[in-house]
Amino acid sequence: MLNRTLARQAVRSLAVSKIREVANAGMGRDGLLPFWFGEPDTVTPALIRAAGMASIDAGETFYAQNLGIPALRDALARYGARLHGGSHGRCAAENIAVTSSGMNALMLCEQALIAPGDRVVVVTPVWPNLVEGPRILGAEVVGLPLAFGPQGWQLDLQQLLDALTPDTRLLVVNSPNNPTGWTMPRGQQRAVLAHCRTHGIWILADDAYERLYFEGEPGVAVSPAFQDLGDEDDRLVTVNTFSKAWQMTGWRLGWITAPAALVKDLATLIEFNTSCAPTFVQRAGVVAVEQGEPIVASFVGRLKACRDFLVPRLQALPRIQAVSPPGAMYAFFRVEGMNDSLSFCKALAAEHGLGLAPGAAFGAEGEGYLRWCFAATEDRLDEGLRRLARAL
């Protein structure tokens, strides 16, 4: 007999994270080296933690505004203007909604925009949460796969434009992309924006990794973003997170940049989702945004060194095809002859003490690949490489 206390069918058919599945299988093992999660290996910088503690100490334990405390919305507006230019009128506090994590920001945008049956196009392989969120809301999700070659991961622009049929409601792009590091070039962004303007298609840009970009102009690290191009009346929403750039995964703080008209509706949705982010968490966010540039610069420098340490050594291993990613914090590499990445990763964890994420976790196109989060010390990366070599 069917268990009568299960969730509805649409929820039961959501993909459970294959990364969690591997981690659960391997977590008991002594001396395991985990590179499976997308999480820096460092504690949040002391400056930022101090701001959170001071706020709790001062008794800021009451409800906050739905859209965030004014100090943080103002700081994020200035930050957005600094990174993406303020001329197009999308960098005022009224364009900002503070959220209870980047994930929460995605869910809120999806609730605002997606009705059951809507067509949603997602560039894949991708962090599974970007695909499953729309499914919870009843969307029909269509994946548009990147292709892997000697130059790394590439998007066929025409293929994407063809997939963006006039009845498409929403395009989801994560750039720099988790897991591949693929970053949409400026020219492709322009073409996609023009196409979406013509057909009234919304763009949801997940810019969680915009600061973890290694190929840009000298100066402040930031990837090309739709936000550089969008006007106030464009159907464009950008979501971001404090988790990566400032190593604040555990704080669950993110934000949305959107047309002011949509932000009003987001306030209502925030009320009915988490109501607000804690004030003391937001105080930590203010310090991150206003005083965190040295933290970001040092983290990006470190990540680049990690990448440049890991990728050539991966390339030197037999059966492995790896390309140096322009952004994010992952090597997403092919292993010849491996076609069940989930089983392979479980065995890798259980028998060799190496924790990697299976490519299949990021969609069918990811099968045959592994993801390695390289935000770790050289010693640990080196030992990981030794274990991988042994397994191969």
Next chain:
Amino acid sequence: MLNRTLARQAVRSLAVSKIREVANAGMGRDGLLPFWFGEPDTVTPALIRAAGMASIDAGETFYAQNLGIPALRDALARYGARLHGGSHGRCAAENIAVTSSGMNALMLCEQALIAPGDRVVVVTPVWPNLVEGPRILGAEVVGLPLAFGPQGWQLDLQQLLDALTPDTRLLVVNSPNNPTGWTMPRGQQRAVLAHCRTHGIWILADDAYERLYFEGEPGVAVSPAFQDLGDEDDRLVTVNTFSKAWQMTGWRLGWITAPAALVKDLATLIEFNTSCAPTFVQRAGVVAVEQGEPIVASFVGRLKACRDFLVPRLQALPRIQAVSPPGAMYAFFRVEGMNDSLSFCKALAAEHGLGLAPGAAFGAEGEGYLRWCFAATEDRLDEGLRRLARAL
């Protein structure tokens, strides 16, 4: 021309909080006395704040488990067994999902259970969020109104059972109820549970105010709850929050107690909503649950004194019909001759410096009433009464 950057129609037609509307209208005024929000006027107790600060200081700034840290799930399981009896097998850690606020707990349960078009019955008047959440997910929401009389707010049981047609998916009950304080008697709970068992209807019990109950047996304050009656295979989910009993509104921490089979699906949904609550917030929660009984007892004693100060003085005013509520922290009273509570409250705030919540905020049945949160000092309540008398 229609603004093209608005949210979808179903979201734009959500009720914006009339409480917020009044508060926005009155917030600038010097010396205003705000009793409009459902929030204690006291900072979170130092013992609980210290636990949060210590965790941040110790560097617990990484991702937590989707369902919460084991220490908190264990503590909540023990707490649930202590309050509601552990014999029916619904008080193990596997029955607990920690959430990013009570509101978030409601949204997660709704996502798990409600498909577009589902019939949802809600006992009203009620906190508007309980009605709007299901609407976001496309439910058809049917209100079942309480009746006000000399004995206070009463539910017509037969009327509710009739509304719970076999095609009903979900019944939502908030008891003790915000705004009326109405608490469902044990006999009604038994009858409703039996009826829902017969027809396979889910019960979503919002027990946010279960500890703020003034009429129970001597000893630990707790209201009658569906959780006292439910078995592991009952279609019953209970949501709760740290906000009220431990004065932790700003921490955004709540939890769900549910059949273990459903908790597995909730883990997936949590991943796609906020992923997890911050570990340092959960550490504060552990201290609240494990060491917070003196805090709860003292707060309940204080609230009872507030209620017993305010209600008789309201009853002594002309045009007012008030009954002492058995639970929660609100007086929800009728004002004869007033039939636009929103305008009345705006004027009350602007002209008399008194911030109350309009009854219409809690559904059409609430029109003609005002809500007063009495979690405040006698001095402030007294001055509020003077201002109300002047306005009447």
